[in-house]
Amino acid sequence: MRFPAQIIAGALGVLAEACPLAAQEDLVTDISQHQISIRSNFTGADLLLFGTVGSTPSDERDIVIVVRGPDAPVVVRRKERIGGIWVNYGSAEVENMPGYYAVVSTRPLEEIAPASVLERYGIGVKYLGLRPPEGKAAPLPKPYVEAATRIRSREDLFVEQPGKVLFLGTSLFRATIGMPANVPDGLYTARVYLFSEGNVLQAQTSTLFVNKVGFERLVFDFAQTRPLAYGILAVLIALFAGWAASAIFRGR
Amino acid sequence: MQLYLPIAELSVNALIILGMGGAVGFLSGMFGVGGGFLMTPLLIFTGIPPAVAVATEANQIVASSVSGALVHWRRGAVDVKMGSFLLSGGVAGSFVGVWIFALLRSVGQVDLLIFLSYVVFLGIIGTLMLVESVHAIMRARKAGATVPHRRGQISWMRALPLRTRFRKSRLYMSVIPPLAIGALVGILAAIMGVGGGFIMIPAMIYLLRMPTNVVVGTSLFQIIFVTGLVTILHAVENQTVDVVLALLLLIGGVVGAQFGARAGQNLRGEQLRALLALMVIAVCLRLLFDLVVEPEERYELAPAGETDR
Numbered sequence: 001m002r003f004p005a006q007i008i009a010g011a012l013g014v015l016a017e018a019c020p021l022a023a024q025e026d027l028v029t030d031i032s033q034h035q036i037s038i039r040s041n042f043t044g045a046d047l048l049l050f051g052t053v054g055s056t057p058s059d060e061r062d063i064v065i066v067v068r069g070p071d072a073p074v075v076v077r078r079k080e081r082i083g084g085i086w087v088n089y090g091s092a093e094v095e096n097m098p099g100y101y102a103v104v105s106t107r108p109l110e111e112i113a114p115a116s117v118l119e120r121y122g123i124g125v126k127y128l129g130l131r132p133p134e135g136k137a138a139p140l141p142k143p144y145v146e147a148a149t150r151i152r153s154r155e156d157l158f159v160e161q162p163g164k165v166l167f168l169g170t171s172l173f174r175a176t177i178g179m180p181a182n183v184p185d186g187l188y189t190a191r192v193y194l195f196s197e198g199n200v201l202q203a204q205t206s207t208l209f210v211n212k213v214g215f216e217r218l219v220f221d222f223a224q225t226r227p228l229a230y231g232i233l234a235v236l237i238a239l240f241a242g243w244a245a246s247a248i249f250r251g252r
Numbered sequence: 253m254q255l256y257l258p259i260a261e262l263s264v265n266a267l268i269i270l271g272m273g274g275a276v277g278f279l280s281g282m283f284g285v286g287g288g289f290l291m292t293p294l295l296i297f298t299g300i301p302p303a304v305a306v307a308t309e310a311n312q313i314v315a316s317s318v319s320g321a322l323v324h325w326r327r328g329a330v331d332v333k334m335g336s337f338l339l340s341g342g343v344a345g346s347f348v349g350v351w352i353f354a355l356l357r358s359v360g361q362v363d364l365l366i367f368l369s370y371v372v373f374l375g376i377i378g379t380l381m382l383v384e385s386v387h388a389i390m391r392a393r394k395a396g397a398t399v400p401h402r403r404g405q406i407s408w409m410r411a412l413p414l415r416t417r418f419r420k421s422r423l424y425m426s427v428i429p430p431l432a433i434g435a436l437v438g439i440l441a442a443i444m445g446v447g448g449g450f451i452m453i454p455a456m457i458y459l460l461r462m463p464t465n466v467v468v469g470t471s472l473f474q475i476i477f478v479t480g481l482v483t484i485l486h487a488v489e490n491q492t493v494d495v496v497l498a499l500l501l502l503i504g505g506v507v508g509a510q511f512g513a514r515a516g517q518n519l520r521g522e523q524l525r526a527l528l529a530l531m532v533i534a535v536c537l538r539l540l541f542d543l544v545v546e547p548e549e550r551y552e553l554a555p556a557g558e559t560d561r
Binding site for chain 2: 039040043073074075076077078079081084091093094097133143147152181182216217220223228231233234235239242243245249
């Protein structure tokens with residue numbers, strides 16, 4: 001193995017993780033936005049990632065960009081027909097389900113690198129490195145994992161788009177990644193990998209935040225941190241609205 | 253016009269939600285019902301998570317029942333004493349209902365609970381209403397026939413202890429039936445996001461034998477407080493009350509109700525009830541369909557440990 005595993009585990013926010021073998025292939029990248037704000041009119045966002053790469057030993061070179069949202073524990077439930085109706089029956093817990101996962105590349109992933117390399121770097125929706133909660137020895141059942149990825153893909157939260165990274169000339173590349181309106185908020189990492197002949201030559205990580213801001217943030221935080229006050233306020237608003245409606249229409 | 257709902261955590265078209273509020277408000281104004289039993293399923297059909305739909309609809313009903321109750325209050329058509337007993341039962345019932353809700357939510361069965369409750373109650377109520385209104389229509393066709401109005405209590409109720417006088421309703425009866433009815437309505441309000449008028453009003457007329465002129469006002473009086481409590485309990489226990497969604501719904505609802513009330517004056521009572529019954533049955537069948545037909549996706553994702561607190 002030519003490249004240390006630390007590349008994957010690289011600290012968040014580190015801009016360049018230089019690889020000793022690839023000193024001359026300087027990969028420089030950036031994102032159009034490091035902060036995405038979810039406001040009341042949020043309908044999704046387009047991320048523009050771009051960068052340059054120096055010369056590579058071989059002509060074959062590929063760029064793969066992975067944007068991964070915050071991991072969170074989820075339960076996958078499976079419906080069974082019981083007594084004629086469909087009921088949640090089996091379930092499996094996934095400890096680290098990414099809330100968002102997009103991978104764009106110059107070519108289809110399987111043409112860029114062998115499965116073992118993709119798996120090692122966690123590139124592609126098949127290689128998310130999902131695991132059960134700590135203390136549960138049993139591995140995640142495959143149908144549940146597949147279903148979880150399928151559901152997220154259908155909501156456009158998991159995206160795999162080969163051919164989305166375009167080279168403009170010899171060294172400049174760019175890619176746009178669409179984020180749907182239902183992206184979860186939190187810390188995202190964007191990793192740009194430079195591949196050549198099936199191996200990672202260089203990788204770079206940057207981070208971005210997706211945040212609910214303004215009124216939405218206020219309402220959400222209020223509901224989470226002071227639920228009693230929030231509930232009482234919700235009732236007071238309704239009481240007032242009901243009284244106001246009755247006062248307005250009374251004259252008729 | 254897309255609007256992001258902070259608690260439901262999704263983006264909806266505000267005009268569609270306003271329109272839904274208006275349409276259900278129109279129907280509730282026309283039929284004189286709360287409309288929660290139509291609104292909650294509609295919200296679920298549009299993709300709002302069922303738990304959010306239930307809690308938010310309870311919040312909206314607070315507003316619509318206040319404006320309705322004020323009208324009856326001014327007419328003196330509220331039996332506060334009867335309402336208070338119904339309410340005491342309702343308070344206990346809402347705690348039980350929210351507790352059941354949170355319990356089933358933690359094991360992933362809350363959607364099933366909501367759907368089954370709707371199918372069962374809408375099925376029963378819709379069928380009873382349809383039968384009753386068809387009979388009434390047929391009776392009305394036979395000239396000269398009058399509707400017999402029964403007074404006095406059902407015999408087994410007379411045996412219950414703790415009797416007291418309800419002046420406004422002109423009744424002397426045990427407090428146990430109103431407490432029990434209130435409790436049932438409280439549970440349903442918490443689980444289904446409804447005011448419960450569709451259970452309470454028939455119960456007040458046929459079981460308690462209250463005079464019809466105070467029935468609606470008294471039931472609205474109870475509904476304000478019970479749905480208010482249910483809103484607070486859901487906010488505390490499940491954090492599923494979306495005030496932005498509630499506001500949209502109630503704006504549409506208030507306006508729709510005004511037009512509905514006027515439209516309803518041109519229709520006959522029993523025809524209205526038959527129409528409403530058909531609508532209730534239609535919603536019931538739609539929900540039953542969702543339960544029975546094999547889902548396209550047999551799996552679902554939910555955040556883990558939602559209520560593991």
